[in-house]
Amino acid sequence: MLTGSCLCGEISYQVTMESNVDAIIFCHCQRCRKWSGTAFNSAIVIKASEFQFLSGQDTIKKFSINGVNRHFCGQCGSNLFTSRDNNKEFYRLRAGTIDTPVDPKQRIHIYADAKANWDTICDGGTKFSENIK
Ligand SMILES: [Zn+2]
Numbered sequence: 454m455l456t457g458s459c460l461c462g463e464i465s466y467q468v469t470m471e472s473n474v475d476a477i478i479f480c481h482c483q484r485c486r487k488w489s490g491t492a493f494n495s496a497i498v499i500k501a502s503e504f505q506f507l508s509g510q511d512t513i514k515k516f517s518i519n520g521v522n523r524h525f526c527g528q529c530g531s532n533l534f535t536s537r538d539n540n541k542e543f544y545r546l547r548a549g550t551i552d553t554p555v556d557p558k559q560r561i562h563i564y565a566d567a568k569a570n571w572d573t574i575c576d577g578g579t580k581f582s583e584n585i586k
């Protein structure tokens with residue numbers, strides 16, 4: 454079980470997953486850089502059916518481009534998760550919004566070739582030049 458919240462605290466959620474976090478995915482693509490405002494985006498893949506809002510669901514706003522929907526707090530702007538039109542079963546939850554300790558077994562970098570030239574990947578995680586399924 455994971456719980457998390459946005460910066461202002463209006464939105465909180467839980468993820469009723471049984472196991473701990475398998476992998477954390479760092480996306481270095483330009484869209485994620487813009488959305489996160491920093492070098493890369495950190496996410497874990499969760500089942501949409503295991504995600505529930507505990508508060509603030511009405512405050513969620515959505516920005517959609519190329520079939521990817523970015524869900525964020527309309528009050529403080531915290532990025533919470535993305536959903537995909539072509540894969541509705543899973544969300545990519547923004548790891549920085551999780552309040553529960555997580556201990557991912559794997560660290561995966563995607564779009565590693567597109568990373569910012571001022572960023573250095575040095576954690577020994579697995580690198581992919583593009584996305585993974
Ligand atoms: Zn907020």
Ligand SMILES: [Zn+2]
Pocket residue numbers: 480481482483484485486494564
């Ligand atoms: Zn990305």
